[in-house]
Amino acid sequence: xISLTNFFSSxxxxxxxxxxxxxxxxxxxxxxxxxxxxxxxxxxxxxxSQPEGLPLRIQDVKGKEWVFQFRFWPNNNSRMYVxxxxxxxxxxxxxxxxxTVTFSRMDPEGKLLMGFRKASTVKITQNVFSxxxxxxxxxxxxxxLMSGYSGLLQSFKGSRESSVNLSSKHFNSGDFSWxxxxxxxxxxxxxxxxxxxPVSERKRSRNIGSKSKRLLIDAHDALELKLSWEELxxxxxxxxxVQPTTVTIEDQEFEEYEFYWYITDPREQEQWAQCDNCFKxxxxxxxxxxxxxxxxxxxxxxxxxxSCSIPDDLTPRELENLFKMDKDFxxxxxxxxxxxxxxxxSSDLDSQAxxxxxxxxxxxxxxxxxxxxxxxxxxxxxxxCIVCIQPPSGKGKHNPTCTCNVCMTVKRRFKTxxxxxxKRQSExxxxxxxxxxxxxxxxxxxxxxxxxxxxxxxxxPSEKExxxxxxxxxxxxxxxxxxxxxxxxxxLDLNCHPNREDTGSSHISMMSLLQQACLPLETxxxxxxxxxxxxxxxxxxxxxxxxxxxxxxxxxxxxxxxxASTAQEQEKDVPKENSEPDQTGKDQ
DNA sequence: AGCCATGCACCG
DNA sequence: CGGTGCATGGCT
Numbered sequence: 001x002i003s004l005t006n007f008f009s010s011x012x013x014x015x016x017x018x019x020x021x022x023x024x025x026x027x028x029x030x031x032x033x034x035x036x037x038x039x040x041x042x043x044x045x046x047x048x049s050q051p052e053g054l055p056l057r058i059q060d061v062k063g064k065e066w067v068f069q070f071r072f073w074p075n076n077n078s079r080m081y082v083x084x085x086x087x088x089x090x091x092x093x094x095x096x097x098x099x100t101v102t103f104s105r106m107d108p109e110g111k112l113l114m115g116f117r118k119a120s121t122v123k124i125t126q127n128v129f130s131x132x133x134x135x136x137x138x139x140x141x142x143x144x145l146m147s148g149y150s151g152l153l154q155s156f157k158g159s160r161e162s163s164v165n166l167s168s169k170h171f172n173s174g175d176f177s178w179x180x181x182x183x184x185x186x187x188x189x190x191x192x193x194x195x196x197x198p199v200s201e202r203k204r205s206r207n208i209g210s211k212s213k214r215l216l217i218d219a220h221d222a223l224e225l226k227l228s229w230e231e232l233x234x235x236x237x238x239x240x241x242v243q244p245t246t247v248t249i250e251d252q253e254f255e256e257y258e259f260y261w262y263i264t265d266p267r268e269q270e271q272w273a274q275c276d277n278c279f280k281x282x283x284x285x286x287x288x289x290x291x292x293x294x295x296x297x298x299x300x301x302x303x304x305x306x307s308c309s310i311p312d313d314l315t316p317r318e319l320e321n322l323f324k325m326d327k328d329f330x331x332x333x334x335x336x337x338x339x340x341x342x343x344x345x346s347s348d349l350d351s352q353a354x355x356x357x358x359x360x361x362x363x364x365x366x367x368x369x370x371x372x373x374x375x376x377x378x379x380x381x382x383x384x385c386i387v388c389i390q391p392p393s394g395k396g397k398h399n400p401t402c403t404c405n406v407c408m409t410v411k412r413r414f415k416t417x418x419x420x421x422x423k424r425q426s427e428x429x430x431x432x433x434x435x436x437x438x439x440x441x442x443x444x445x446x447x448x449x450x451x452x453x454x455x456x457x458x459x460x461p462s463e464k465e466x467x468x469x470x471x472x473x474x475x476x477x478x479x480x481x482x483x484x485x486x487x488x489x490x491x492l493d494l495n496c497h498p499n500r501e502d503t504g505s506s507h508i509s510m511m512s513l514l515q516q517a518c519l520p521l522e523t524x525x526x527x528x529x530x531x532x533x534x535x536x537x538x539x540x541x542x543x544x545x546x547x548x549x550x551x552x553x554x555x556x557x558x559x560x561x562x563x564a565s566t567a568q569e570q571e572k573d574v575p576k577e578n579s580e581p582d583q584t585g586k587d588q
Numbered sequence: 589a590g591c592c593a594t595g596c597a598c599c600g
Numbered sequence: 601c602g603g604t605g606c607a608t609g610g611c612t
Contacts, residue, residue: 026593
């Protein structure tokens, strides 16, 4: 079983997916030469000026280290980059033409890693690097990494029993640490391979090639790549040994697991759970797997709050913030979903087949993808309906009367949230009635509007560093928070499309509530602390000056949490270099 | 026009 | 004859 604590524990290594290559017949053939996409080779492998190149040490998924000769041939006025001596490696992986090899780098060591993906199956075919604790960066370096990253994610999913760290702290865009691989030369490769190249592979390989053209995108854009927690949820699956209960409702299949799996923000140390009896919120360790039915008595982690008679851990203000975050978060989430969709090259069959949703380049336009989520055939990456959010690969629609764990949890939490919201609203109205009767009609709206102004003129210096794409997402923050009466009157729709709510209708979906209920409340509720954290990390960047009580500030932090915190870290770690397109990979 | 899969000549 | 380096041509 996955331990999220371990999953997100501190590790000093981060895996940076680099690129992938669909093996051609030539690549998989007995010649032992793997043609590298030129852009990938120049971007991610050490620069070579001589055709002889240099040996590259690359560790495969089993931990075995291979040494390939990375070199090029003059070709016309250009170069053809190849890896020589790949045959034994490809043999050991039992790869053939059409299969995909992925290249990654483990930082800060700079160690090169390679994985693979079989073309014949969408299923998991490999284990992730098993020799030592590793981690995935939550932020691939740039867009073309997507497919490679998906391969790694697939790798990860194949090793769900192991502890893998997801960390973005050590990401260092543009920093190529090749010294290790270059210093350790020597070839140990030879052998043969049996090719069986499907005709279609040509086209697929070309797709990879076309993607590689985007390798050298602005490094700043690369910083915008990140993996949202929703997509992280995609990575989390119950162990294979866990068999879901399959239920068919309205011709749709459901998978229900005993536990409702959900992931918490690793940057948070807690999650929130609500008592089934008293509806109080309790703070729980982040790695606690919340069962569908939970009461204060189950709060074994904090005996001082293991009784319904003990006051709520959740303060009214926190709850208030939670609601105010809702709409904005949906906007952000929707925008992220679109970016995910854009990031999916529609011609990349493998990526589609994998259904890996990765928040990719935020600004680069791309062809609309037809890729669906792994959760629901009609949904798309970024969809945040209950089906797609449901971590354990839930399928199909949940109808309003569904009593599955997920729905029950959401409904329960929704109920309590509604109660609290109503209570708070009535309190406020009563208070306002004493002050000014004229405020009756638009109290809530006024309050909301005061919190939902578009981006302030004064901008956090750190935000100025961000790309326009993120600014765009940020600009979507002019949200319209649903008002409680509308929520109350609305039909709960577990399958509402996220975008649909942005139309401003009174329609409210369970999706938004699920976001509140399923995602760690700490993410929403600890803005101040996180704001402080950001301030600390950025030192004298000036963000400390932001009033922590400002909702917009909170909202930005909220967005940062979901989309930009890693980028902030990058900016902190590499303040200058990352603002320029990376040229280190260029040939000298 | 550039990339890349693959053909093929040359060389040991 | 197999490996190496380069050339060719399809494809985008």
